[in-house]
Amino acid sequence: MSEVRSVDRPPDGGWGWVVVASTFFVHVLVIGNMQSFGVFFAEFREVFQEGAGITSFISSILGGMLLMCSVFAGALSNLTSCRTVIIAGGVISAVGLVVSFFAQTMIHLFFSLGALTGFGFSLMHSPSLAMIGRYFDKRHATANGIAVCGTGIGIFAFPPLYQFLIDEFGWRGALLIVAGIPLNGCVCGALMRPIKLKEDRKDEKVDIEPQGSTDQEQKKRLLHFCEKVMEAFDVTLLKHRPFLVYCVSLFGTSLGNSMIFVHLVAHAQHIGVEKTPAAFLLSILGISEAVSRPLHGWLSDRVHISKLYYNMIGNTGLAILNFAIPFGRTYTGLVVCMVLYGFLSGPFNALIAVMVKMYSSVSRISSGLGWALVFEGPAYLLGPPIAGWLYDATGNYDMSFYAAGIFIFLSAVVLLLNPCSTTRGSSSLSSNTSETNQNGIKIVAFRNLGRETGRIDLSGQINLGF
DSSP, X not given: OOOOEEOSSOOSSTTHHHHHHHHHHHHHHTHHHHTTTHHHHHXXXXXXXXXXXXXXXXXXXXXXXXXXXXXXXXXXHHHSOHHHHHHHHHHHHHHHHHHHTTOOSHHHHIIIIIIIHHHHHHHHHHHHHHHHHHHOSTTHHHHHHHHHTHHHHHXXXXXXXXHHHHHHHHHHHHHHHHTTSGGGHHHHHHTOOOEEOHHHHHHOOOOOOOOSXXXXXXXXXXXXXXXXXXXXXXXXXXXXXXXXXXXXXXXXXXXXXXXXXXXXXXXXXXXXXXXXXXXXXXXXXXXXXXXXXXXXXXHHTTSSSOHHHHHHHHHHHHHHHHHHGGGOOSHXXXXXXXXXXXXXXXXXXXXXXXXXHHHSOGGGHHHHHHHHHHHHHHHHHHHHHHHHHXXXXXXXXXXXXXXXXXXXXXXXXXXXXXXXXXXXXXXOOOOOEEEEOTTSOEEEEOXXXXXXXXXXXXXXXXXXXX
16 A cells, blocks of 8 residues: 655645646546436336336436535545545446346336446546545646546537447447446546645544443543544534535525436427437537636636625526526537537536635535535436426426526526625634643534534533524
8 A cells, every 4th residue: 555645735736736637537537428328217207107206216317416416425435545536536436237127127227327427427526526636736726627527528428429439239238237337436536646734733632541341441432432433524524504505505506406307308309300310419518617617617717706796607607598498499509508618617516625624624615515516416316307307297398497497597596695705714723732631531612703512511412503
């Protein structure tokens, strides 16, 4: 095992660019893959003879698991390493796709393609973003923008590939071939070289063996275990209001975004577009996103506008475009909408990890990303079925896009509750501090703007600070 490098602050370069490249390919393999599964949507509806609402649950469970399990990915990263978790995720997601080959019912796909593959994707996604936050500080948004533009490349490449595989081998054969794609994430994980920052060393605690009777030792070991669980999941982040407000905004934006990626192809086919050109709309969206994400990441590091407002501007534009999509009744109109949608989604996607780091801290970014993505999970779980049910009720997807626009606009309004700051000094949580009492029971205190929000106290009572 290679020695962990210790530095005083994120190096803002060096091996960090290899980490950026690895995270780029993780986004190609994971998010690009997930958002391209809309091509399978029409096939599943036809084969299993189910409505749009029920069929949408496959994609929604996949997206929901990817995001809601991020808190477990963050906890596992804290307990082991981001490298180990990413490699495990690549294997698990491949197994889920292979098991989907044998599906005979929609329920089978809910568990295999939705839950199992989604869990594997989750283990790959948030730890890779956390690693960028550990390697970059001043150029964090730029590095993050480059990394997440891999999603656009995936959306560009996978939909026509999936449509070709479905046409040639059927949906079962296509899923079996696609199962080999996430295994490449194991290589990306191997390149995630661990790094220890000064803030991590400051937070290190020396375990003291408890002294006393057997009962006392067992009690202290139990308390020690509870402390480790609290540290791994870092639930005290939810006490921090700016962080919580941003998470609520993430929920609204993701609720709207989830609808377009699942139902865009079906909407295009509904208005008369052929299957292959309809699938290519996602590729056009992917190209636009691939360009806009690094561009907006670079701009947000240089313009004198709060990243909070920068994010709000992008969300407002996305809301307007969702209202415009139903009026694009021609293929050309949909192409224009997808180009603009991809461009305006750049601020939101490029700044997620940056905003999380701004409202937490570098030493807690794994946990922060985990909790933030947990809020996105229910949105991806609910969004596609809501859009599907609106289609079943109205016979078209117009109301689905209107609903998506409303959700995204409200997510921008919610951000007004957070204070505007171009730095993270006033909004971020400082790292946790600890003390050890004479009996070997450590007091762990997480400081939220000077207030204690969680601890294990001397009496052995666990206080989460809520």
